[in-house]
Amino acid sequence: xxxxxxxxxxxxxxxxxxxxxxxxxxxxxxxxxxxxxxxxxxxxxxxxxxxxxxxxxxxxxxxxxxxxxxxxxxxxxxxxxxxxxxxxxxxxxxxxxxxxxxxxxxxxxxxxxxxxxxxxxxxxxxxxxxxxxx
Amino acid sequence: xxxxxxxxxxxxxxxxxxxxxxxxxxxxxxxxxxxxxxxxxxxxxxxxxxxxxxxxxxxxxxxxxxxxxxxxxxxxxxxxxxxxxxxxxxxxxxxxxxxxxxxxxxxxxxxxxxxxxxxxxxxxxxxxxxxxxxxxxxxxxxxxxx
Numbered sequence: 001x002x003x004x005x006x007x008x009x010x011x012x013x014x015x016x017x018x019x020x021x022x023x024x025x026x027x028x029x030x031x032x033x034x035x036x037x038x039x040x041x042x043x044x045x046x047x048x049x050x051x052x053x054x055x056x057x058x059x060x061x062x063x064x065x066x067x068x069x070x071x072x073x074x075x076x077x078x079x080x081x082x083x084x085x086x087x088x089x090x091x092x093x094x095x096x097x098x099x100x101x102x103x104x105x106x107x108x109x110x111x112x113x114x115x116x117x118x119x120x121x122x123x124x125x126x127x128x129x130x131x132x133x134x
Numbered sequence: 135x136x137x138x139x140x141x142x143x144x145x146x147x148x149x150x151x152x153x154x155x156x157x158x159x160x161x162x163x164x165x166x167x168x169x170x171x172x173x174x175x176x177x178x179x180x181x182x183x184x185x186x187x188x189x190x191x192x193x194x195x196x197x198x199x200x201x202x203x204x205x206x207x208x209x210x211x212x213x214x215x216x217x218x219x220x221x222x223x224x225x226x227x228x229x230x231x232x233x234x235x236x237x238x239x240x241x242x243x244x245x246x247x248x249x250x251x252x253x254x255x256x257x258x259x260x261x262x263x264x265x266x267x268x269x270x271x272x273x274x275x276x277x278x279x280x
Contacts, residue, residue: 045249048235052256055228063221081195083220091228116251119232123259126225131266134217 046105049115051098056122059090060129067133140196141280147189148275151268154182158230158261165237165257168250176237176257180230183264187227194220197280205278212277215270222267229260 062075066082078085135143157179164172206213233256240249 045236045239045252048232048239049249049252052228052232056225059221059224081198083194083224084191087224113248115248116255119252119255119259123225123229123255123263127222127259127263127266130218130221130225134214 045115047098047102049119050101051094053118053122054097055090055094056126058093059086060126062086062090064129064133135193135196137280140193143189143193144197144275144280147186147193148268148271150182150189151186151264151271154179154186155261155264155268157182158226158257158264161233161237162254162257162261165233165250165254168240168247168254170250173238176234176253179257179260180234183227183230183260186264187223190220190223201278201280205274209277212274216274219267219270219274222263222270226260226263226267229256229263233257233260 062072063086065072066086071082072089075085075089076082078088157175161172161176161179164170164175202213202216205216233253236249236253236256240247240253
């Protein structure tokens with residue numbers, strides 16, 4: 001009963017909302033059965049998305065630093081080959097930063113609204129850095 | 135590792151690279167529709183690109199020692215292509231794994247299908263990166279090999 005009451009509430013949480021077409025209402029009924037409360041399953045994508053974005057930016061930064069002749073000493077100490085050390089360091093930083101961020105997102109019930117856009121820009125930036133500064 | 139084995143691994147690496155390039159376009163195309171499930175295509179493409187990068191990493195140290203210096207001496211332009219190819223491969227494998235995780239975590243209860251859209255972006259980016267890397271790899275391999 002409680003679940004059904006929540007389901008009838010609009011996603012915004014306000015009762016006075018503009019009327020939507022019936023097809024859209026049905027679509028929202030199927031797609032969002034428990035209102036706007038972030039569920040466990042829908043938030044599992046946050047670490048993957050955030051981790052990928054962080055990896056791309058960190059790796060691009062380390063790549064630029066290497067091209068400029070500035071090798072970060074803790075990173076260079078990981079492996080003698082810069083490609084491998086940069087990969088391991090970026091992966092470690094991405095994992096270390098994405099999991100706490102995902103926990104914060106989950107606790108606050110937030111969703112990453114513009115993940116696709118951020119990921120697109122990260123991919124474009126990474127590609128540009130790699131292609132323009134070999 | 136003997137020179138014959140390195141040459142064989144290099145050839146396998148090149149062929150698997152083109153296979154994974156084609157395979158990565160499959161989930162990228164299927165996931166244009168956010169509600170579409172493509173677990174098999176996503177899994178196989180991710181496995182292929184991971185195998186490609188693993189093979190590349192296995193021969194990289196020997197390549198760096200024996201082939202890369204001669205490559206840069208004879209043609210700096212081709213050498214710079216090789217330098218561009220490596221990070222693109224790294225980016226592709228990370229994007230493929232992120233795309234797989236995003237696709238597996240996508241649920242219909244997500245009202246705006248953000249995970250599905252992000253999975254599509256990740257696979258599309260991985261497909262573009264592998265296309266560039268595989269093309270550069272062919273150019274480099276035609277010029278000089280083990």
